[in-house]
Amino acid sequence: MKKALVMLATAVTMSGAFAQTSAPASAPGTSASAPAAKAGHERNVEDRIAYLHTQLKITSAQESQWNAFADVMRNNGQTMGQLFQQRKADTNLSALDDMKQYATIAQAHADGMKKLVDAFDPLYSSFSPEQKKLADVTFHQGGPDGGHRHHGKSGGKKAPAAAE
Numbered sequence: 070m071k072k073a074l075v076m077l078a079t080a081v082t083m084s085g086a087f088a089q090t091s092a093p094a095s096a097p098g099t100s101a102s103a104p105a106a107k108a109g110h111e112r113n114v115e116d117r118i119a120y121l122h123t124q125l126k127i128t129s130a131q132e133s134q135w136n137a138f139a140d141v142m143r144n145n146g147q148t149m150g151q152l153f154q155q156r157k158a159d160t161n162l163s164a165l166d167d168m169k170q171y172a173t174i175a176q177a178h179a180d181g182m183k184k185l186v187d188a189f190d191p192l193y194s195s196f197s198p199e200q201k202k203l204a205d206v207t208f209h210q211g212g213p214d215g216g217h218r219h220h221g222k223s224g225g226k227k228a229p230a231a232a233e
Contacts, residue, residue, distance in 0.1 A: 114146040124207050125200055134192035141188040145181035152177055 118139045127135045152174050162170065193204060 110146065110150045114143055118142055121207070125196070125203055131192060131195050134188075134195055138185070138188040138192050141181075141184050145185060148177055148181060149174070 122135065122139075156170055156174065159166075159170065193201065196204060
């Protein structure tokens with residue numbers, strides 16, 4: 070279950086194909102303060118937004134759709150960050166409470182993905198054919214470093230340099 074939680078935590082930061090594996094806010098074995106961890110998480114979300122903006126070659130005409138999409142990414146990241154902080158703080162849970170908490174996280178992830186898809190649809194529709202190809206490759210890979218997704222046709226491999 071812990072492996073599944075780690076995978077979900079990685080995925081939920083940006084939800085599914087928008088996920089980015091984030092570096093820990095502090096070195097292993099040390100405890101970061103909640104504000105420092107939150108700042109690190111927010112920085113990761115903002116880094117991902119900036120990466121996607123550049124990678125997808127968002128035009129000025131697409132900025133309003135882009136901003137709506139980026140706001141959903143921020144809100145999803147904030148929601149999931151809070152849920153994982155709560156999970157981390159709750160160290161003495163029964164098995165039943167642990168499962169309930171995990172179900173809450175999974176439901177928040179599903180709800181966040183729905184919102185993300187709804188925000189991405191008009192943006193993707195506004196893309197040129199080149200941008201759609203870039204999006205298809207970028208989101209299939211899961212991020213700048215291949216993300217957490219190591220299944221599917223590519224096996225987690227990066228696309229040819231021409232597509233990046």
